Each structure stands twice: as structure tokens, then as C-alpha cells.
Amino acid sequence: MNICYKCKLPYDSEIRIPKILPCGHGLCIICIEKLFKKGLLMCPKDNIIHQISLEDISTNYVVLEAIDIGNPFEIIKxxxxxxxxxxxxxxxxxxxxxxxKKYSDSYYQCVPCLDQICIKCCEWINTTAPNSYRLRCSEGHYLRETLNAEVFYQSIRPHKKHNFFLCDGCLTKTNGRSLQCRQCKLDYCISCVEKYRNLDKNIELLFCSKKNYEGFFGMIIGKYELCNQRLVWRNQNTNFKCFSCGSFFNKSGSFICKECSIAYCISCANKLIP
Ligand SMILES: [Zn+2]
Ligand SMILES: [Zn+2]
Ligand SMILES: [Zn+2]
Ligand SMILES: [Zn+2]
Ligand SMILES: [Zn+2]
Ligand SMILES: [Zn+2]
Ligand SMILES: [Zn+2]
Ligand SMILES: [Zn+2]
Structure with a gap:
């Protein structure tokens, strides 16, 4: 996007110079001058108030250079x-x-996040798609859709051959597309993503299947009541043993029953939907 968020006009290198606020949002210099009130400037995107002088607002050189080259471009994010x-x-x-987490001698800086991101990872961010599901990793990072998850693992561990990646949602080795958190090295394979989507859509039909026996006698005669509490998805509920299949998961989120304090993996939860 080479247009100013506020005036919707294209940036250029002389009049509408692209500037970037400390919160990370870009505007043209003309809009910035207009937004100043008594030495304070409120970002129109997130309403953060910056106490800053005009000279201290940096120019967005990435945008500026792209204008100079005359190329259509995408801002690196x-x-x-x-x-x-x-x-x-x-x-x-x-x-x-x-x-x-690898060392590199050239990188982009994100001022608000205090992040420095190597060129390769910038490429990753800008060649993967943000995902439209509410899936996140346990750290709260949004996952991105990759076309080829194993390529990333090949690039960070080049001494090993990576024809596959391990899906953290179903613990199976697979290849190709995934939803990925590159920071936490988490991947959900497309089959898990499809199941998650189905679960998200049918969440009202998802009930805990734990059998609560009525005392010792009930246990013997097999008399029980199903818990039947609604299950909810928790990105941050990792390190669990699935109540249904008994497998251990350490990065995947889970569907939990608050009543019984048990967790289901994505595949097992999907089987609970009638
Ligand atoms: Zn503007
Ligand atoms: Zn902002
Ligand atoms: Zn950032
Ligand atoms: Zn990197
Ligand atoms: Zn999977
Ligand atoms: Zn993460
Ligand atoms: Zn399971
Ligand atoms: Zn339950």
C-alpha cells in the first residue's frame, strides 16, 4: 500500500513524503503536520498520543526507495x-x-515491537498469508499460512534433511501447507486446520464425553452420566494429555472441559461432533 492512510493519496518523494510514527503506523508528512495539536499528535489508526516533534518523526525509507525505483511494492511488515x-x-x-533466533548482519527493525527481523524472515512474513481463523500459538502470536512448512525447518537446521514437518496438532509428519508460528516453531497441518474450522463452526455441538459413574456401585453396574459440558478452545492450554486418545501434546492448544479439567486434542474433539 503506497497511499497515506489518512488522506488516501499516494506518497511521493517531494510533497507527500511517507513518514512513520513511533507506534509503527505510516502517514504522509502533510497529514502529520495537520494532526499536530500543541506539540502532541494522535495516531488516527490506534489513537496513541505521541509527544514528539516533527523533526523526530522518521521518514519511511523503504517506501521512499520503492517510489524512487518506481516499482509497485508491498511494505515490509x-x-x-x-x-x-x-x-x-x-x-x-x-x-x-x-x-x-538466528544471527544475521542485515535486518529490518520494528520500532513498536522492538523487534529486529532478518531478511529471510521478512520474506517469510511477506510471502505467507495471515490466517483468517482465530488460531494462535500459546504465546498469542497470530499464525501465518505457509505453502511449505518444511522449507523453514530446512533453513534453520540445514545439517538435517527435512522432507517433512511435524504437525503439533496431530503429531504426524507431513509436508506442504501449514499454519505456522515461526517464533515458537509451531505448525498445524492443513488437515488439523480443517478440523479446527469444523469445530469452530460447530462449537455449540461439542460436549465433554467424560463418564461420571455414580459411586462404586455405579461403576460396577456401569451406571453413569455423561458430563455434557460445553468444550472451549484454549490456545494457551498446551502440555496436556488428551483425555480421549491419551497422547501427549506440548505445543498445540486444546479443547478443554472446565468442569472436569480435561483436554481433548483437535482430532479427538472433531470425533465428538455428531
Ligand atoms: Zn496523508
Ligand atoms: Zn498508530
Ligand atoms: Zn511490530
Ligand atoms: Zn530470522
Ligand atoms: Zn495435524
Ligand atoms: Zn508463537
Ligand atoms: Zn486425542
Ligand atoms: Zn467434562
Whole structure:
């Protein structure tokens, strides 16, 4: 997007110079000048008030350079969607990439997130699609849809051959598309994503299947009542043993029954839908 969010006019290198606020949002210099009130400026996107002078608002050089080249371009964004305008190249000191945790000598900086992201990870962010489901990792990062999850693992562990990736949702080795958190190295395979989508759609039909026996006698004669509480999805409920299949999961979220304090994996929860 090479247009200013506020005036919707295209940026250029002379009049509508692209600027970037400390919150990470971009505007043209003309809109910024108009938005100043008594030395304060409120970002029209998130209403954050910045106490800053005009000279201290940095120019978005990534946008500016792209205008100079005359190329249609996409602004490089961090995983939280901020525009990143600062490309740092260091010779002496290598910096650790916030996404892949590998050291690199050139990276983009996201000012609001205090993140530095290597060129490869920037490519990842800008070649993967944000996912439209509410799936997140346990750290709350939004997952992105990759076309080829194993390629990422190949790039961070080149000494091993990666023809597959391990799906954290069903613990099976697979290849191709996934929903991925690159920071936490979490992947959900497409089959898990489809199941999750089905579950999300039919969440009102999803009930806990735990049998509560009526005392010892009930146990002997097999008299029980089903718990039948609604299950809810929790991204952050990881490290669980699935009540139904008994497998251990350490990165995947789960469907939990608050009444029984038990968790179901995605596949087992999907089987509970009538
Ligand atoms: Zn503008
Ligand atoms: Zn903002
Ligand atoms: Zn990286
Ligand atoms: Zn950011
Ligand atoms: Zn899976
Ligand atoms: Zn994450
Ligand atoms: Zn299970
Ligand atoms: Zn229950």
C-alpha cells in the first residue's frame, strides 16, 4: 500500500513524503503536520498520543526507495502488522533475529515491537498469508499460512534433511501447507486446520464425553452420566494429555472441559461432533 492512510493519496518523494510514527503506523508528512495539536499528535489508526516533534518523526525509507525505483511494492511488515522502515546493516556485530533466533548482519527493525527481523524472515512474513481463523500459538502470536512448512525447518537446521514437518496438532509428519508460528516453531497441518474450522463452526455441538459413574456401585453396574459440558478452545492450554486418545501434546492448544479439567486434542474433539 503506497497511499497515506489518512488522506488516501499516494506518497511521493517531494510533497507527500511517507513518514512513520513511533507506534509503527505510516502517514504522509502533510497529514502529520495537520494532526499536530500543541506539540502532541494522535495516531488516527490506534489513537496513541505521541509527544514528539516533527523533526523526530522518521521518514519511511523503504517506501521512499520503492517510489524512487518506481516499482509497485508491498511494505515490509512485522508479524504484528507494523510497517518496518529501517534496514540496518552491521559489519562487526551480528544481531539475533526476533523471529528465527538466528544471527544475521542485515535486518529490518520494528520500532513498536522492538523487534529486529532478518531478511529471510521478512520474506517469510511477506510471502505467507495471515490466517483468517482465530488460531494462535500459546504465546498469542497470530499464525501465518505457509505453502511449505518444511522449507523453514530446512533453513534453520540445514545439517538435517527435512522432507517433512511435524504437525503439533496431530503429531504426524507431513509436508506442504501449514499454519505456522515461526517464533515458537509451531505448525498445524492443513488437515488439523480443517478440523479446527469444523469445530469452530460447530462449537455449540461439542460436549465433554467424560463418564461420571455414580459411586462404586455405579461403576460396577456401569451406571453413569455423561458430563455434557460445553468444550472451549484454549490456545494457551498446551502440555496436556488428551483425555480421549491419551497422547501427549506440548505445543498445540486444546479443547478443554472446565468442569472436569480435561483436554481433548483437535482430532479427538472433531470425533465428538455428531
Ligand atoms: Zn496523508
Ligand atoms: Zn498508530
Ligand atoms: Zn530470522
Ligand atoms: Zn511490530
Ligand atoms: Zn495435524
Ligand atoms: Zn508463537
Ligand atoms: Zn486425542
Ligand atoms: Zn467434562
Amino acid at each position: 512485522c508479524t504484528n502488522g507494523h510497517e518496518m522502515n529501517i534496514l540496518v546493516q552491521t559489519e562487526k556485530e551480528k544481531m539475533k533475529c526476533s523471529v528465527c
